[in-house]
Amino acid sequence: MAANTGTYLIRGASILGGEPADLLIRDGVIAETGTGLSAEDRAEDVTVIDASGLVALPGMVDVHTHLREPGREDAETVETGTRAAALGGYTAVHAMANSTPVADTAGVVEQVYTLGRTAGWVDVRPVGAVTVGLAGEQLAELGAMADSRARVRMFSDDGICVHDPVLMRRALEYVKAFDGVVAQHAQEPRLTAGAQMNEGEVSAVLGLAGWPAVAEESIIARDVLLAQHVGSRLHVCHVSTAGSVEIIRWAKERGINVTAEVTPHHLLLTDDLVRSYDPVFKVNPPLRTDADVQALRAGLADGTIDVVGTDHAPHPSEHKECEWAQAAMGMTGLETALSVVQHTMIETGLMTWADFARVTSTAAAKIGRLADQGRPLEAGEPANVILVDPAARWTVDPFRMATMGRNSPFKGRELPGKVVATFFKGHPTVLDGELNTPYPYADSTAGVA
Numbered sequence: 001m002a003a004n005t006g007t008y009l010i011r012g013a014s015i016l017g018g019e020p021a022d023l024l025i026r027d028g029v030i031a032e033t034g035t036g037l038s039a040e041d042r043a044e045d046v047t048v049i050d051a052s053g054l055v056a057l058p059g060m061v062d063v064h065t066h067l068r069e070p071g072r073e074d075a076e077t078v079e080t081g082t083r084a085a086a087l088g089g090y091t092a093v094h095a096m097a098n099s100t101p102v103a104d105t106a107g108v109v110e111q112v113y114t115l116g117r118t119a120g121w122v123d124v125r126p127v128g129a130v131t132v133g134l135a136g137e138q139l140a141e142l143g144a145m146a147d148s149r150a151r152v153r154m155f156s157d158d159g160i161c162v163h164d165p166v167l168m169r170r171a172l173e174y175v176k177a178f179d180g181v182v183a184q185h186a187q188e189p190r191l192t193a194g195a196q197m198n199e200g201e202v203s204a205v206l207g208l209a210g211w212p213a214v215a216e217e218s219i220i221a222r223d224v225l226l227a228q229h230v231g232s233r234l235h236v237c238h239v240s241t242a243g244s245v246e247i248i249r250w251a252k253e254r255g256i257n258v259t260a261e262v263t264p265h266h267l268l269l270t271d272d273l274v275r276s277y278d279p280v281f282k283v284n285p286p287l288r289t290d291a292d293v294q295a296l297r298a299g300l301a302d303g304t305i306d307v308v309g310t311d312h313a314p315h316p317s318e319h320k321e322c323e324w325a326q327a328a329m330g331m332t333g334l335e336t337a338l339s340v341v342q343h344t345m346i347e348t349g350l351m352t353w354a355d356f357a358r359v360t361s362t363a364a365a366k367i368g369r370l371a372d373q374g375r376p377l378e379a380g381e382p383a384n385v386i387l388v389d390p391a392a393r394w395t396v397d398p399f400r401m402a403t404m405g406r407n408s409p410f411k412g413r414e415l416p417g418k419v420v421a422t423f424f425k426g427h428p429t430v431l432d433g434e435l436n437t438p439y440p441y442a443d444s445t446a447g448v449a
Contacts, residue, residue: 005427005439007044009037013051013387015377017353023056025383028426033379051387054420057357059091059384061364061373063183063261064158064237064309065334067093067124070111071100076314076404078112081334082121084312084403086429088334089419091384092123092365092373096158097134104129104140106148113150120438121429125368128152130171130182134160139171146178153369156183158237159284161219163189168223172232181233181259181367184223186244187285191215196325198271198286206274208324211286213241220244224251224258235367236260238311240285242295249304259367261309262296264340265331265409269293273409279320279327280409283313300359301350307364310337314405332405336396338388339415346390347416353390383426392418402435 010023022037023030026044039046062085068076078095085093095112097103103112109126116124128145132138134157145152155175162168162184171182192215197203199210220236224247227234239245239260251258265283270290273281281287299305313330320327341360345351351359357374365374375381395414398406422430427439 005425007046008423008428009039009046009048010051010056010387011037011048013054013056015056016357017055023377023385025385025423025426028383030377030379030381030383030385033377049421053391054387054389055353056377057353057386057388058361058374058377059386059422059424060089060338060360061368061370062090062093062310062312062334063154063235063307063364063367064311065093065095066098066311066313066330067095067112068099068314069115070108074316078115078124079119080402080404081312081314082116082119082124083435084334084401086121086422086424087402087419087435088336089338089386089388089422090122090334091422091424092125092370094125094127094154094368097127097129097156098159102129102133103127104132106141106144109145109150109152110148117441120441122424123370123373125154125370126150126152127158127183128155130155130157130162131167136160136162136164136167139167139174142171142174142180143177146180153178153180154183154235154367155180156185156237158183158185161185161187161189163219165222165226169226169230172227172230172234176230176232179369181235183235183237184219185237186216186219186223188215188218197274197282198288200271200289202271202274208274213243213288216241216285217243217247220247224248224256227258228254228256232257234258238263238266238285238309239296239305240266240288240292242292245295245299245304249299252304259306260304261307262300262305263309263311264333264337266296267293267300267344268340269409277324279322279324280331280407280411282324282327282329283331284329297344297348297350300345301355307359307367308337308341310334312403314403315407317406320407330407332398332401332403332408334403335401336408336410336415338419339417340410342390342417343415383423385423386419387421389418389420390416392416394418
């Protein structure tokens with residue numbers, strides 16, 4: 001049952017970076033749009049928000065989030081991770097399956113789904129494991145997870161490649177029955193054994209075992225052909241090389257049903273940062289070269305890469321503040337994604353705010369089959385809306401973030417853009433850049449922040 005979330009009049013927001021307009025939000029939907037909308041003479045109480053100078057966008061959707069719960073609550077919980085998501089402008093996140101226990105059964109995905117509703121900050125959509133225990137030996141309960149209350153539509157062994165081609169084919173065939181998608185972590189394990197960073201000039205100088213681009217590209221090439229063969233949907237996680245972009249472009253030109261994501265950190269950072277030996281820059285797939293960065297930006301701009309996925313991967317401090325070889329791979333990203341994309345794509349002239357909405361919301365909602373997310377900012381549509389101040393500048397301080405993870409690669413950097421408000425189902429989870437209250441699900445124990 002939907003909650004009555006009140007009435008809000010957003011005045012003078014630049015819709016998708018275009019002309020200013022007003023939005024009236026009532027009971028979870030955009031009730032009216034236009035100019036000169038008034039709060040006077042209305043039957044209900046109306047909260048007026050002056051959005052002059054702000055950009056109104058559909059709530060962001062992350063196809064790739066690690067919330068760690070259940071089992072790794074020392075790194076993150078659904079509560080802390082979704083608070084971070086709301087502050088970052090997200091109204092929906094896909095929670096990856098590599099929890100403890102692994103989300104490979106209907107019971108575990110329903111647990112994650114329920115935790116998301118109890119928290120109430122964003123829509124949490126569990127990602128089911130492709131294989132039992134992420135072991136790559138037998139398919140998990142794909143059908144049961146799809147039919148569960150969580151209605152799983154995305155399946156991934158993320159962090160571990162489904163390297164067996166027969167098993168990958170079977171997974172692609174199986175998910176067709178419920179219009180699901182297999183999200184592949186493209187990494188040929190035999191080419192990356194012991195790898196510590198991108199294979200190239202910097203790895204040679206530092207003497208660290210290299211991770212060759214072909215380890216990613218060979219799996220993508222195999223899988224797009226498998227997807228074509230069985231007529232199924234394939235999604236490629238965190239594309240990181242120029243060669244991968246070319247393979248995906250080739251596949252799309254031939255009508256193969258493939259989508260792909262890029263992370264914010266791969267749009268900005270390069271392997272040259274590894275010279276510092278700071279484990280905050282250790283990530284999977286690794287930071288690549290500047291040529292790769294430029295190819296990724298071009299691929300996102302021209303639609304070869306469909307979406308930005310954060311791969312938000314919080315870790316306890318002791319897992320990152322150690323010697324490079326022993327450090328965990330991963331970076332936080334939910335609270336910095338909007339700013340990094342604005343910096344790398346909008347301020348460079350490669351994209352507009354309308355393009356931003358496509359790659360951070362609309363396309364992501366389609367991939368995850370989320371009918372009420374990524375919708376146009378029009379009357380009658382669900383009120384998943386964010387207001388962004390594009391002129392704001394802020395310096396990243398991981399210790400002031402909502403996520404439990406302090407492993408942000410952007411620590412100390414000044415970034416542009418700030419989320420001023422987030423409306424989830426018409427309810428303001430964020431106001432004036434601060435957490436407000438969670439969405440009051442009628443069937444949850446969600447409380448007041």
